[in-house]
Amino acid sequence: MGVKPDKKVTLKDIAQALGVATSTVSNAYNRPDQLSPELRERIFETARRLGYSGPDPMARGLRRGRVGAIGVVYPDRLSYAFTDPVAPLFIQGIALEAEQAGYGLLLVGSTPQEDSTLAATASVDGFVVQCFADGDPLYQAVIGRRLPTVLVDNFSDTPGLPWVTVDDVGGARAAAEHLIALGHRRLGIASLELTRQSVGGILTLEQQAGASYGPTRARLQGYRVAVEAAGLSWGRDVVVYECPENTLEEGRRAAEVLLGQSPRPTAILAMSDQLALGVLEHAARQGTAVPTGLSVVGFDDAPIAAQTTPSLTTVRQDHVEKGRRAGQMLLALLEGREALEPVILPTRLVVRESSGPPPRS
Amino acid sequence: MGVKPDKKVTLKDIAQALGVATSTVSNAYNRPDQLSPELRERIFETARRLGYSGPDPMARGLRRGRVGAIGVVYPDRLSYAFTDPVAPLFIQGIALEAEQAGYGLLLVGSTPQEDSTLAATASVDGFVVQCFADGDPLYQAVIGRRLPTVLVDNFSDTPGLPWVTVDDVGGARAAAEHLIALGHRRLGIASLELTRQSVGGILTLEQQAGASYGPTRARLQGYRVAVEAAGLSWGRDVVVYECPENTLEEGRRAAEVLLGQSPRPTAILAMSDQLALGVLEHAARQGTAVPTGLSVVGFDDAPIAAQTTPSLTTVRQDHVEKGRRAGQMLLALLEGREALEPVILPTRLVVRESSGPPPRS
DNA sequence: CGATTCATCTGAATCGTTTCAGTAGTATAG
DNA sequence: CTATACTACTGAAACGATTCAGATGAATCG
Numbered sequence: 001m002g003v004k005p006d007k008k009v010t011l012k013d014i015a016q017a018l019g020v021a022t023s024t025v026s027n028a029y030n031r032p033d034q035l036s037p038e039l040r041e042r043i044f045e046t047a048r049r050l051g052y053s054g055p056d057p058m059a060r061g062l063r064r065g066r067v068g069a070i071g072v073v074y075p076d077r078l079s080y081a082f083t084d085p086v087a088p089l090f091i092q093g094i095a096l097e098a099e100q101a102g103y104g105l106l107l108v109g110s111t112p113q114e115d116s117t118l119a120a121t122a123s124v125d126g127f128v129v130q131c132f133a134d135g136d137p138l139y140q141a142v143i144g145r146r147l148p149t150v151l152v153d154n155f156s157d158t159p160g161l162p163w164v165t166v167d168d169v170g171g172a173r174a175a176a177e178h179l180i181a182l183g184h185r186r187l188g189i190a191s192l193e194l195t196r197q198s199v200g201g202i203l204t205l206e207q208q209a210g211a212s213y214g215p216t217r218a219r220l221q222g223y224r225v226a227v228e229a230a231g232l233s234w235g236r237d238v239v240v241y242e243c244p245e246n247t248l249e250e251g252r253r254a255a256e257v258l259l260g261q262s263p264r265p266t267a268i269l270a271m272s273d274q275l276a277l278g279v280l281e282h283a284a285r286q287g288t289a290v291p292t293g294l295s296v297v298g299f300d301d302a303p304i305a306a307q308t309t310p311s312l313t314t315v316r317q318d319h320v321e322k323g324r325r326a327g328q329m330l331l332a333l334l335e336g337r338e339a340l341e342p343v344i345l346p347t348r349l350v351v352r353e354s355s356g357p358p359p360r361s
Numbered sequence: 362m363g364v365k366p367d368k369k370v371t372l373k374d375i376a377q378a379l380g381v382a383t384s385t386v387s388n389a390y391n392r393p394d395q396l397s398p399e400l401r402e403r404i405f406e407t408a409r410r411l412g413y414s415g416p417d418p419m420a421r422g423l424r425r426g427r428v429g430a431i432g433v434v435y436p437d438r439l440s441y442a443f444t445d446p447v448a449p450l451f452i453q454g455i456a457l458e459a460e461q462a463g464y465g466l467l468l469v470g471s472t473p474q475e476d477s478t479l480a481a482t483a484s485v486d487g488f489v490v491q492c493f494a495d496g497d498p499l500y501q502a503v504i505g506r507r508l509p510t511v512l513v514d515n516f517s518d519t520p521g522l523p524w525v526t527v528d529d530v531g532g533a534r535a536a537a538e539h540l541i542a543l544g545h546r547r548l549g550i551a552s553l554e555l556t557r558q559s560v561g562g563i564l565t566l567e568q569q570a571g572a573s574y575g576p577t578r579a580r581l582q583g584y585r586v587a588v589e590a591a592g593l594s595w596g597r598d599v600v601v602y603e604c605p606e607n608t609l610e611e612g613r614r615a616a617e618v619l620l621g622q623s624p625r626p627t628a629i630l631a632m633s634d635q636l637a638l639g640v641l642e643h644a645a646r647q648g649t650a651v652p653t654g655l656s657v658v659g660f661d662d663a664p665i666a667a668q669t670t671p672s673l674t675t676v677r678q679d680h681v682e683k684g685r686r687a688g689q690m691l692l693a694l695l696e697g698r699e700a701l702e703p704v705i706l707p708t709r710l711v712v713r714e715s716s717g718p719p720p721r722s
Numbered sequence: 723c724g725a726t727t728c729a730t731c732t733g734a735a736t737c738g739t740t741t742c743a744g745t746a747g748t749a750t751a752g
Numbered sequence: 753c754t755a756t757a758c759t760a761c762t763g764a765a766a767c768g769a770t771t772c773a774g775a776t777g778a779a780t781c782g
Binding site: 369371372373383384387388391416417419420421422423424425 | 739740
């Protein structure tokens with residue numbers, strides 16, 4: 001039992017079996033006060049006997065206009081989503097709110113075949129969408145659904161479309177200021193992608209101007225503000241390397257390329273802890289001591305950042321809180337409450353062992 | 362726009378606007394070959410103009426009998442699910458298969474209010490359910506749905522209900538044998554929960570016999586086989602401490618209690634890396650050197666296990682593969698292909714730095 | 723005792739699609 | 753020039769529930 005391919009048992013079947021109206025059976029499930037307890041019990045008994053597992057969610061959803069699921073949209077393939085150690089934290093935050101309100105979480109990513117995006121056909125009551133590049137078709141598909149939607153890590157000027165971001169500019173700026181205060185004068189930046197389908201590599205100033213991912217753009221700007229405030233030249237004293245993916249390997253490669261520049265940077269600013277860990281790994285392989293030979297600062301404060309050797313100096317953002325806020329905003333929309341104000345969450349520099357004064361030249 | 366609460370635009374509206382049959386409009390979306398390209402284009406144009414976002418997923422799902430989502434069920438609250446670093450890997454595995462077949466992943470956990478479980482009302486085509494204790498009501502609810510279902514980390518004797526597990530017994534045994542071969546004669550075990558809603562603490566032999574979580578039971582058994590094969594006494598030479606939650610904190614507490622026993626264990630076997638990391642943390646705080654003062658062996662081989670200092674000796678299982686297999690099995694069921702055989706994935710001891718010979722007494 | 727309320731239960735409309743058996747009308751074959 | 757086959761489109765019946773305005777009879781009230 002449990003998996004027999006019986007023809008489907010419906011409300012009607014059990015109504016017929018008992019000689020009552022289907023509406024009565026429906027009431028047994030949805031409005032216990034509308035019928036006598038005995039009849040209700042008899043209905044459940046019959047349902048059990050016939051193997052009826054309760055009202056069909058889809059039919060109910062259609063009629064009620066509500067499914068009980070919120071869509072969480074990733075700009076990338078779903079299977080990549082979890083290579084980033086902070087993704088689960090964000091989801092956890094949404095889950096925290098969703099489960100209280102009785103919603104499930106439907107994860108949707110872009111499918112291998114670009115054309116038919118799942119976002120267009122997902123049965124959900126609303127969406128939380130993460131960090132999109134300008135003009136991403138998946139994003140368009142989501143917006144096209146005209147469902148209540150909350151943006152994360154992206155701004156929006158559309159009224160009624162709330163968003164939550166973090167202070168990327170401030171965080172990045174604090175990170176760069178920290179290194180400069182330690183005496184570093186030559187910096188390498190391991191950047192996240194600037195555009196969809198980027199190939200990576202050292203970026204010219206022009207290319208940097210074309211960043212279409214919000215957080216990447218904001219962090220570059222934050223770094224730059226600090227650099228120029230210190231009287232350094234962004235063009236001359238800083239090298240920006242774009243990593244085409246947010247993985248350890250790309251972090252390693254970034255380190256390799258950046259440290260191959262001359263003059264050699266004495267510190268590397270990474271836009272994620274994932275990349276920073278890759279940088280640490282490269283340094284370890286090369287026998288470069290951190291922080292005496294090289295300083296590294298990450299971004300995110302992933303749980304692992306505190307556990308590595310050396311532990312990672314990084315910019316903390318509260319991913320769980322970010323998820324919660326997004327969840328709260330969406331639920332407010334879904335439940336017809338007043339829309340919540342967009343919010344910018346704070347970031348904070350956490351100094352650990354991976355940053356220190358530059359080596360004396 | 363995008364979020365205006367217009368009254369819903371339907372197929373019928375756009376059919377009327379063009380003076381064609383609704384079935385024709387439907388065909389425009391689902392069977393392009395059934396109508397002339399020009400009409401199809403006119404239909405899309407009108408749809409765009411009226412703000413029609415394509416066939417309603419729920420209505421379509423109802424009619425077609427397929428939603429395009431697979432339910433991933435956690436035995437616990439969803440927000441807890443992600444405190445374990447290996448959970449994302451498992452999901453990633455499922456996602457890998459699901460996204461290829463065009464399915465989304467609906468995460469459902471137990472809701473705070475025990476009664477109305479989301480599993481009973483989730484719009485999905487099938488379920489993957491993780492490690493349940495015998496008789497868990499959430500599990501009953503899932504089975505009651507009579508949808509195609511795959512069990513993970515649990516066996517099943519029901520035909521047509523495939524499962525995937527790992528060789529927990531073998532892995533645990535290898536871990537214990539490793540420690541014994543190193544010379545350890547007194548072991549502490551930091552166990553995962555044995556039953557739902559357990560409170561934790563040192564376990565008597567009787568209590569151990571009542572384990573209702575499959576993996577916990579299997580690992581205990583594996584440890585025991587190794588211990589007794591070496592001529593040691595399970596009752597006298599081994600202390601089992603049950604952690605009520607799989608968290609760092611509980612790992613620390615386990616270490617504290619286990620190391621407080623006398624005679625003191627010279628090694629701790631933890632049933633997850635998460636717990637093992639807690640043990641390491643406790644050791645570090647106490648100034649106990651690992652592995653010279655204490656050996657620690659984990660379970661799972663979470664990504665972080667290789668990165669800690671000292672790196673963690675552990676039993677490797679391939680969580681991504683576990684997810685993939687589960688996904689494949691479910692998809693086979695969903696697509697009406699022949700059911701795949703249940704599978705037991707291998708485990709393998711990975712020796713790193715956290716295990717060594719016991720201190721000389 | 724007639725009027726009201728109350729607790730139960732019923733019927734029919736509806737939710738927004740898909741599907742399938744047709745119907746014209748036009749092109750191809752014999 | 754009639755039979756055959758397409759092509760392009762239509763109508764109506766599902767899909768499996770919920771909802772809401774009644775209907776029925778029993779109980780309560782003044």
